Amino acid sequence: MFGNLKKKLKGFFDKAGKEAETEEVEEEVLVETEEDLEAPKLSAKKKTKAKKETKKEKLEEEKKIEDTKAEKPKRKRSILKKITRRHISEKSLDSILWELELALLENDVAKEVTESITADTREILLETDLKRGDTAENAITSSLKAAIENTLDVGDLNIIEKIKENEERPTLILFVGFNGSGKTMTIGKFAQMLQSQGITVVMAAGDTFRAAAIEQLDIHAKVLKVPIIKQQRGSDAAAVIYDAVEHAKAKGIDVVLGDTAGRSHADSNLMDELKKIVRVNNPDITIFVGDSLTGNDASEQAKSFNDAVGIDASVLTKADCDVKGGACISISHMTGKPIIYLGTGQGYEDIEEFNPDWFVEKVFE
Ligand SMILES: Nc1nc2c(ncn2[C@@H]2O[C@H](COP(=O)(O)OP(=O)(O)OP(=O)(O)O)[C@@H](O)[C@H]2O)c(=O)[nH]1
Numbered sequence: 001m002f003g004n005l006k007k008k009l010k011g012f013f014d015k016a017g018k019e020a021e022t023e024e025v026e027e028e029v030l031v032e033t034e035e036d037l038e039a040p041k042l043s044a045k046k047k048t049k050a051k052k053e054t055k056k057e058k059l060e061e062e063k064k065i066e067d068t069k070a071e072k073p074k075r076k077r078s079i080l081k082k083i084t085r086r087h088i089s090e091k092s093l094d095s096i097l098w099e100l101e102l103a104l105l106e107n108d109v110a111k112e113v114t115e116s117i118t119a120d121t122r123e124i125l126l127e128t129d130l131k132r133g134d135t136a137e138n139a140i141t142s143s144l145k146a147a148i149e150n151t152l153d154v155g156d157l158n159i160i161e162k163i164k165e166n167e168e169r170p171t172l173i174l175f176v177g178f179n180g181s182g183k184t185m186t187i188g189k190f191a192q193m194l195q196s197q198g199i200t201v202v203m204a205a206g207d208t209f210r211a212a213a214i215e216q217l218d219i220h221a222k223v224l225k226v227p228i229i230k231q232q233r234g235s236d237a238a239a240v241i242y243d244a245v246e247h248a249k250a251k252g253i254d255v256v257l258g259d260t261a262g263r264s265h266a267d268s269n270l271m272d273e274l275k276k277i278v279r280v281n282n283p284d285i286t287i288f289v290g291d292s293l294t295g296n297d298a299s300e301q302a303k304s305f306n307d308a309v310g311i312d313a314s315v316l317t318k319a320d321c322d323v324k325g326g327a328c329i330s331i332s333h334m335t336g337k338p339i340i341y342l343g344t345g346q347g348y349e350d351i352e353e354f355n356p357d358w359f360v361e362k363v364f365e
């Protein structure tokens, strides 16, 4: 899984590490220091005056001075200090980042995401001083790692918690995406996963468009012993899902898993139908299901579905195949929504939580 990205980055790091020139620069920096002030002394004038004061006043005055001494007043002072910094020279940075851009593009990271990661890496590298004994390669690796971590840091969505918090009505989870991306299979996996957590589910055969789509979901329902709400092919998908929600309400079922027909964002009729499904049923969670084998296209699709109906998270399927991995980075960045699961095979158990930290470790290990 993600072997290609790892391989590409390894090649990049080797080359970049060898080519990177570091430079030492001496800089003068302002350092703020604090120094103790002398405890205030009584002026001569004040001293004579003090003599004339009563003993009580004198004692009070002395106490005041003692208190001030105890506070130890400090004065801030800025001084110029010379320091030597070692970092990768800007000149070699340009060629390194160009190589990085290529390595990411070749691994299905979308162009705009590549640019953002490269810019982030540049910024981090320029800000980072190389410590004694630190190699350029280490600095490049950790800067890129930090830049990718930033890109993946788009919040989290815990489905199980969200379902358990929603006590008022059944939680409707709608699965949307391109043709053949794995929506229906993922519904089977979700049904199995949720049931194993003691959460009850009903399936809604909302793909009323493609031949045999209803029968396909029906098979999953039978195997998993899950109720299913369906109508004939060609019927109104929004109504099928509405009926499933009503059924869940009546039977006290926790979750409705809504299947939808695969569609391209360019198909305006089907996109309008999807908007209607969303308008009528107001899903609690809309999940974009993307095929990681389609690489760069998956992130473009995710963005267009997010723009059309608003998604809450993505599931990337077929991660068991030798995928490049760049789609994971791109989808999060382009939708601003987290990837929550990876599909890792054709069995019901083949679903894994997506953990950005794990992903980054995997790529850099
Ligand atoms: N290897 C692998 N195959 C998967 C995975 N998820 C789905 N598939 C397969 O991908 C194919 C399409 O899956 P479906 O669930 O029918 O996809 P869909 O999005 O519902 O397709 P449409 O309804 O036609 O839009 C099937 O052969 C699935 O078994 C996965 O994680 N790994």
Ligand SMILES: [Mg+2]
Residues within 6 Å of the ligand: 183, 184, 185, 207, 213, 259, 260, 261, 262
């Ligand atoms: Mg389907």
